Amino acid sequence: MTIDNDVRTLVAQQGADFFGVADLSPAHDFILAQGGEVVAGYPRAVSVGIELLHDIVDQLPQRDQCAVAVEYRSHAYVVINHRLDLIISRLGSFLQRLGYSAYPVPPSQRVDDERICGVFSNKLAAHLAGLGWIGKSCLLVTPEAGPRVRWATVLTDAPLTVTGEPMAQRCGDCLECVDICPVGAFTGEPFWEQDPREVRYDAGKCDRYFDALEKKGRLPVCGMCLYVCPYGRERGG
Secondary structure, three states: OHHHHHHHHHHHHOOOOEEEEEEOHHHHHHHHHHHOHHHHOOOEEEEEEEEOOHHHHOOHHHOOOHHHHHHHHHHHHHHHHHHHHHHHHHHHHHHHHOOOOEEEEOOOOOOEOOOOEOOOOHHHHHHHOOOOEEOOOOOEEEOOOEOOEEEEEEEEOOOOOOOOOOOOOOOOOOOHHHHHOOOOOEOOOOOOOOOOHHHOEOHHHHHHHHHHHHHOOOOOOOOHHHHHOHHHHHHHO
């Protein structure tokens, strides 16, 4: 369909490195529990991702140095988030002009401090679109760049063609992300859709770690699970 080509072209022209369309029906109950009826009412999601700069990510073992922390915070969060926000805003407007509903989900949006989550999981959309698998770090791992990608989503009812199926995890026995975590936030359990996040990951430990860094006057930067993943390190060199 023309709309499929138009959407893919728009996203590519705006600088996205990854693109996919997901059928959300298999995850309806999870989406409903996290975001409510409005969010769960959309049948499809357009997932877009931007690959992080590997030279920036590769400096993370020295993140206690202010320059490294500032560069990572800027280039891996502030700048990339802004670029993704612009892409999904423009895509949402494009779909709306065609008469469809569109609900952009930004790359960083916490709406629940107790559960430490957003209104919708961007990683879930990318996974359902066939762009990667959920690793033991709860990050979306792509074959091309590992977890070194940030994601955003547009929920929609536009009749877009689904691009793929959820990818089976390829982590095997690897526990590098688990072992490197400074607060032991990961259990090492593989991803299973029926399991709650807590089976794999204690988000509160990360939250408290960032709070402690800020109290010491440091930027709340970690990213070691993202840095160490072999899929990303092979790509980054």
